[in-house]
Amino acid sequence: MSLLGTLARLQAVRSGRAEPLATVRHRHLSDRPMVVIPLAAAGEAGAPLAVMLGTDREAPRLHIVPQPLNRTQRFDFLARFGADLLPYMASFAEDVEHIEGSERDAESGEKVPVVRELCADAPQLVVPNQGAVRHLALIGRSTRFRRTAEDPDPGPYPAPTQVPLLGRWLTHVTDRAQVPGSSLLLPLTSLLARHWATGQSHLEDQHLAARLAWHGLPDGTDGPGGAQAAEYVETARDARGQLLHPPAGPATDPSFDEVLLAPAITRHDAALAAARGAADAGDTAAAARAELVVKQAAEHLHGVLEQVLLPVWADVWRGLDLLRALPPGAHVAERWEGDRWSYTGHRDRVAAGEPPQPRQDDAVTAARKLAQREREQVRVEVQEALDDPLAMAEHRLAGEAFAGEVVALVPEYDTSGRSPKPRPLLVVRTADRPHADPGREVHRAHGPSAQRGVVVGADAAEGTVTVRVVSGMGRRREPEPGSLPEVGERVVFTLFELQPRQSAPLPDPEDTPWTHGGPPSGGPGGVPGAPGGTEEWE
Structure with missing residues (x-):
């Protein structure tokens, strides 16, 4: 928790x-x-x-x-x-x-x-x-x-x-x-x-x-x-x-089972047995009366179960x-x-x-399901943090994010390539204490994609963190309008990526090693005695 x-x-x-x-x-x-x-x-x-x-x-x-x-x-x-x-x-x-x-x-x-x-x-x-x-x-x-x-x-x-x-x-x-x-x-x-x-x-x-x-x-x-x-x-x-x-189910209360449910089921079973006996004996009048008793017993059992489910329905x-x-x-x-x-x-x-879903997934399908659930878990946690300040607060308390006000924007450029690239510095005043050592990569939600930055330094006395922005500013020499926050604007940076990484590609079922359930029986590469092999060991 x-x-x-x-x-x-x-x-x-x-x-x-x-x-x-x-x-x-x-x-x-x-x-x-x-x-x-x-x-x-x-x-x-x-x-x-x-x-x-x-x-x-x-x-x-x-x-x-x-x-x-x-x-x-x-x-x-x-x-x-x-x-x-x-x-x-x-x-x-x-x-x-x-x-x-x-x-x-x-x-x-x-x-x-x-x-x-x-x-x-x-x-x-x-x-x-x-x-x-x-x-x-x-x-x-x-x-x-x-x-x-x-x-x-x-x-x-x-x-x-x-x-x-x-x-x-x-x-x-x-x-x-x-x-x-x-x-x-x-x-x-x-x-x-x-x-x-x-x-x-x-x-x-x-x-x-x-x-x-x-x-x-x-x-x-x-x-x-x-x-x-x-x-x-x-x-x-x-x-x-x-x-x-x-x-709220699916289990029932033991007292309900003993006092109400069991007698109602027993009553219905007895009525059904009596109806079958009357039908086998050929007594039409007795069979008609027995069927009426069966119907009454079924209605009673229906009412017994209804009274235990209606409160749950309302809840x-x-x-x-x-x-x-x-x-x-x-x-x-x-x-x-x-x-x-x-x-x-x-x-x-x-x-x-x-055909219906198999009783047991093969190794590749199981691995794909696991990888999908791991990716979705990361995606949900990130999206909930971006949608909800309370969810983001958990990451801030854990030192995995920080929020604050931009107090300075210093234009700088990377001139190591053919043309200068904008690499501005953002100075953010924050009350959070992130695990933001110099060189640590940080991320900010910006439009459809995430903006990436690198921590340059932190001043505990001033309560500031300096971030060099390295992406999300367009391809021109100057940052595109609106791509950088203004001084006085509140920003949130995370120390975790805002997009889950794709897992490594998995082999096709026919290329799966026999140790993981493949290849299929009789297929190429089958090992004798192994799962999917073509014969048993002597």
Whole structure:
């Protein structure tokens, strides 16, 4: 945790309210997000129990699995889940914009102009916490390879048609959620933690209702603040011993499982068994009565699960309201464009009939994903610092940046080449204490690119740092107008680069050494007995 974050948490303990860690919103929020709140059966991490979802806060839709261990009921639930979610995912696929670019021709090696489609918008799923992300990833992993009745060899237990497609989309958004700065799938507790600090631990912040308690009561009135309010929403129970503010899933409260859920499931199982017995016996009247009992048991179970999910549903929308009150950061739209490209690419792969994502990435794909996430992590940290003075303050406190007022601008030139090049000196008065030794490279955001400089010296007594500007002034003998700050103007220099460096190129899968999963079996270079080799050792 940074020093600024620690100070904000201490201040939250003192004030009893959440303290801001940002002045702008650092993630994109869709005008029509799909809120998804999943529940899993206790002791069965991959067994879905229910899901509440929707784009209208006044009209949530709930789908349940009456018996999570029943394969048929689970597939029926996933089909209903997909029937609700997939139209939303597809609703952004038709509205596109055309982006002109170029690519290198495979035969001639020359660059040729191309026009690519980019979806004008993309879907956005909002879940309560990181546990919900992991649960959706498990559902995607377990369903994207399922065979359906339309397959040539459907197998003994074919799944409904929507199920494997649902799995592919869930796998895509949960995988994209691992990319720093992505907004296709947002866990709300992590998003709130980026923008506000509370006086409790990071683990306690995973309880959505407890975190929101640090922002005041849901109706906006004053009440017990901070730790007292958080403790209340975590522990308060009704006359039946049920939590008034249940956890936001996918786990359920043990008391709820024992007192309400287990009896409701047992009642439904018994009613279903009685209906099957009556149908097998050929008693039409008894079968009709038994079906009515099954329907009543299913409605009771639906109500039991609805009462535990509705408070979470309200909390998620309340959290979104808090985030919408913040203005978006300047670079949020740029990162959202990356999400739109990701969505467009997956849309095209699905439409082209490509196979689902593999169970395990090959070495090159895994390395590329890791390199991309490392680059995006650097990019997000830099962009957030440029967008938000509070984010930049963390770097200033760490000595990685300094801000101050330009007190002098001294024109100087480099005459070592054919023509003189401007190399002016900026004298910046600052109260910061950067790790700016002479010769250290510094950077300043200036227009679409960064302006580079070199520290010439620092005067601790005067509180000044002298920087020689070496780029970003144009190609003429004199600096272009506006390329240099005026005396009296406030500037910010960082000791880190403002653009992430590209990673080294990786080999193609067929050129990957066998020690890293290649080449493919039977391909050139296969080593006997090695992964992908052509034969086993004797």
